[in-house]
Amino acid sequence: MLQTPHHYTPVQAASGYEFSAGTGYQLPEYPFTPPPELKAKKIQRHDIVIAGGGLAGLTLACALNQYGVKAILLDEDNTVGVKGASSRGICYAQKTLEIFKRLGLYDRIAAKGVQWSVGRTFAGNDEVYSFDLRQQNTHNVSEQPPFINIQQFYVEGFLVEQLYAAHNRTVELRWNNRITVFEQNADFATLSITTPAGDYTIEATHVVDCSGARSPFRAWVAASVTAKKGDDRWCIADVRFKNSPPVERHTWIEAPFNEGRAVWQHLMADGVWRIDYQMRPDADPEEVSREDVVRTRINGQLGRDVPHDEYDIVWVGPYAYRSECLDQLRHGRVFFVGDAAHVVSPFGARGGNSGVQDADNLAWKLAAVVQGRAAPALLASYHHERHEAAEHNVLVTNRTARFLRPADGAERLFRTAAISLAKRHAFARQLVNTGRMSSPNVYSRSSACHSSGGRALQNVALHWADGSRGDVADLLTWAQGHLLLLVFGLLKDSESRQALRLARATGVRCVQVVRQASAASAKEFVVDSHGHLAGCVGSTRWAIVRPDSYLVATGQALGDSALTQAVRSARGVAA
Amino acid sequence: MKSELNFENADQFYESLLDAHQGLSREQSESFNARLVLVLANQVGSTHVLLACLKAAQESGAA
Numbered sequence: 001m002l003q004t005p006h007h008y009t010p011v012q013a014a015s016g017y018e019f020s021a022g023t024g025y026q027l028p029e030y031p032f033t034p035p036p037e038l039k040a041k042k043i044q045r046h047d048i049v050i051a052g053g054g055l056a057g058l059t060l061a062c063a064l065n066q067y068g069v070k071a072i073l074l075d076e077d078n079t080v081g082v083k084g085a086s087s088r089g090i091c092y093a094q095k096t097l098e099i100f101k102r103l104g105l106y107d108r109i110a111a112k113g114v115q116w117s118v119g120r121t122f123a124g125n126d127e128v129y130s131f132d133l134r135q136q137n138t139h140n141v142s143e144q145p146p147f148i149n150i151q152q153f154y155v156e157g158f159l160v161e162q163l164y165a166a167h168n169r170t171v172e173l174r175w176n177n178r179i180t181v182f183e184q185n186a187d188f189a190t191l192s193i194t195t196p197a198g199d200y201t202i203e204a205t206h207v208v209d210c211s212g213a214r215s216p217f218r219a220w221v222a223a224s225v226t227a228k229k230g231d232d233r234w235c236i237a238d239v240r241f242k243n244s245p246p247v248e249r250h251t252w253i254e255a256p257f258n259e260g261r262a263v264w265q266h267l268m269a270d271g272v273w274r275i276d277y278q279m280r281p282d283a284d285p286e287e288v289s290r291e292d293v294v295r296t297r298i299n300g301q302l303g304r305d306v307p308h309d310e311y312d313i314v315w316v317g318p319y320a321y322r323s324e325c326l327d328q329l330r331h332g333r334v335f336f337v338g339d340a341a342h343v344v345s346p347f348g349a350r351g352g353n354s355g356v357q358d359a360d361n362l363a364w365k366l367a368a369v370v371q372g373r374a375a376p377a378l379l380a381s382y383h384h385e386r387h388e389a390a391e392h393n394v395l396v397t398n399r400t401a402r403f404l405r406p407a408d409g410a411e412r413l414f415r416t417a418a419i420s421l422a423k424r425h426a427f428a429r430q431l432v433n434t435g436r437m438s439s440p441n442v443y444s445r446s447s448a449c450h451s452s453g454g455r456a457l458q459n460v461a462l463h464w465a466d467g468s469r470g471d472v473a474d475l476l477t478w479a480q481g482h483l484l485l486l487v488f489g490l491l492k493d494s495e496s497r498q499a500l501r502l503a504r505a506t507g508v509r510c511v512q513v514v515r516q517a518s519a520a521s522a523k524e525f526v527v528d529s530h531g532h533l534a535g536c537v538g539s540t541r542w543a544i545v546r547p548d549s550y551l552v553a554t555g556q557a558l559g560d561s562a563l564t565q566a567v568r569s570a571r572g573v574a575a
Numbered sequence: 576m577k578s579e580l581n582f583e584n585a586d587q588f589y590e591s592l593l594d595a596h597q598g599l600s601r602e603q604s605e606s607f608n609a610r611l612v613l614v615l616a617n618q619v620g621s622t623h624v625l626l627a628c629l630k631a632a633q634e635s636g637a638a
Contacts, residue, residue: 410609417609427617 025314027079028157032176034197045188046072047370049204050171051179051217053080055089055152056338056355057210058159062103063363065163065171067481067547069370072202074193076211078175080160081153089152089352090268093438096356097144098459098549102473105158106144112269113150119249121434123419124256129429141532142458143471147437150269152352182207182220189333206366207334210359213324215340221331228398229322231281232345232405235288238314239298240272251434253404253419257300262404262434272314275301276346278404285318321345321401323394329383335362342390347400347435350393354438358386364547365448367481368571373507378572381448389441396436403433443550448570450562453544453551458536463527465517472533475526476547479509483570484545487558488513488534491521495558506567508544546570576627 037044048064050057053075061073081088092100092109100106117133133146163171180199181192188203209217218225255263261278268274277297279288287293294316299305324343329336338355362382368374406412421428440456443449459472475484485508487499499510499522512522513533520527528534537543537554544552544566553566568574582588596604619625 413605413609414613417606417613421610421613425614428613431613 025081025151025153027081027153028160029078030160030173030175032078032196033174035174035177035193035195035200037200037202038195038198040200043190043201043203045203045205046070047204048072048206048208048366049074049189049191049202050208050210052076052209052211052215052340053156053160053173053175054210054212054338054355055156055159055352056340056359057208058156058163059099059103059356060208060210060337060359060363061171061173062105062159062162063099063360064367065166065169066103066477067363067367067371068168068170069367070170072172072174074174074177074179074191076176076178080156081151089155089349090149090266090274091349091353091437092148092150092155093349093353094142094144094146094458095438095440095456096353097148098142098473099356099360100155101144101459101471102477102549103159103162105155105162108158109148109150109155110145112154113148114267114269115145115148116249116267117146119251121432122250122252123254124260126423128253128419128422128432141460141536143461143473144459147349149266151272154269179211179216182217184221184333186332205333206370208337208362208366209334209340210337210355211340213339213343215336217334217336217340218326221334223331223336224327225324226327226394227322227324228394230401230405231320232401233279233281233283233285233288233318233320235277235279235283235285235294235316235318237275237277237294237298237316238268238272239275239311240270240314241311243310253415253432253434255301257303258297263301279318281405283318289316289318291316323398323401325387325390325394329387329390330379335379335382337362337386341386342394344393344397345401347397347404348393348437349435350397350438354386354389354393354441357389357440360548361386364481367547371481373482373571375572377574378448378570381446381572384446385441385443385448388443388445392441393438400433400435448546448552448572449550450553450566450569452540452555452562453553453566455551457543457545457549457551459549460528460533460536462513462533463517463529465520465525465527467517467527470526472545472549475511476545476549479547481547483508483547483552483567485510485563485567486513486533486537486543486545487511487522488537488539488541488543490514490519496522498558502564502567506571508567544570576624576631578631 048071050060050071050073053073057073064071097106100109120130121128163169163173176196178194179191180194183190188205189207190201190203192199192201209215250265252263254260258277264276266274291313294313322343326336326341329341337358344350365378365382369376369378403415406415418428418431422432443454446454457472461471464470485499491512502508503510510524512520512525513528514520514525515529515531517527540554541556542558542563543554546552552570553562555562599607616625
């Protein structure tokens, strides 16, 4: 099991992963097993091949496994995280946490990670504004908190362990399997793979590229990319203090201890702080990440000469960011997911979170097509929905980047104006853009949603018919990849018959939602005693919910043709 | 966007605006104007109207 190094938690029994010389985590290694195809005479065809075992690929693998769909995942190395660079994404948003709840690893993430709610933004020595997410009720209907901070490799490690622990596992993990050649025709793709035990070739009906920002598939399919590159430079220092500062997110737009440039401070698991410093655009990446230079910056931040033994430097990583978005997220048999499809600056935590949400979006569609619940046309909606999401994320993160690295002249002038107004006037605080935190995207141009839907349904608590506590995620797990028809309130006999007919014809799972158990007449019902579920859906009579907890459509009458239309479009059947 | 007169007292506003800039360097005037634009924009609020105002200012400058 992936655990905290015992160096960090002396009370805990020794774990398998040891802290290596105060400079980072020892990442787990997974076993290479020679694939059966090495000895096969005939080329085998797989339904689904996942390229890359990062956050997106492993989420997809876990989701497909939960739907009982066969797939193989090929990863070019044998570990999670990047070797020597053991920390990337840190901030996991509510929608992502809800997906992890459904996949069964949320409790581990919550136990290991850090919840934060207080954020303070400074300019110079002044606090510009602060917020407390606990006091914002937009976040409080879900069973999951607004955010949990945790090192990415922990999440990836938990996903791997979740897969290895699964009964009747349908997704095979192939470590040290690197794809070297790719070709495709209208019906299938052919992949050449190299391993420590030799090379082999397979065919795949669907290939999902989760191989990250340097994906070779982009060139293999000649994908066009819309990109934008700036000159902003940053340097991360992940450090662990013996005595931790308070659990708050601190953001300096103009830090006096960083030559008036920005600094971010975030707490992660194991008491490790991520301190992210904005650098001069012409800064030398090697110079700024040297240990003595990092320690000098930290001395400046804390305002004293901090003895070396007061903290460990866990990881240092200089980076520049860019935005990139593939113009098509599907090229023939290949779907692009996560960083392979889009790259954004880190502001607002929209990279990893959108990768997980891409994977969750594609997983149920692939499952429905492979298992015969939907027509292949449904897969076109992956591009409609997640390209819209990616474009939105690019737009939002580029705005933040422009605030944090304004061009000289008018851009800097207006930033200074916004900051000085923000100290006294509440309205101007909204202009101070240190990142708009990731929230579920809206799908407005999808073939698989109607205009009454396209919104995410939060993971609201409810009670099962037997009185036990559950939530929307449990309901979706119960539906096993089928669409869910929620009917709110009392049911007439004629309506029950309508719902049953629809269920028989389409496989939709029907559930009555009532305020008290005594009001239920359907065989399957849940109790929404405070009306939170009804409120989230929008106080309509019915709602079709997809396995990724998005609404297909909502409506007022069960006899509506809109209901049958919605089911058809979410099954990829032309209207 | 309102193109017709909407000031309660245009002459008085204009005079106050000039007075506010009195004694400011060019740089200070620029900063003042930037703050003023943001304060005024928040009074307007409507995205549609604000975009029309930006366009009106652009076009008048080009003419």
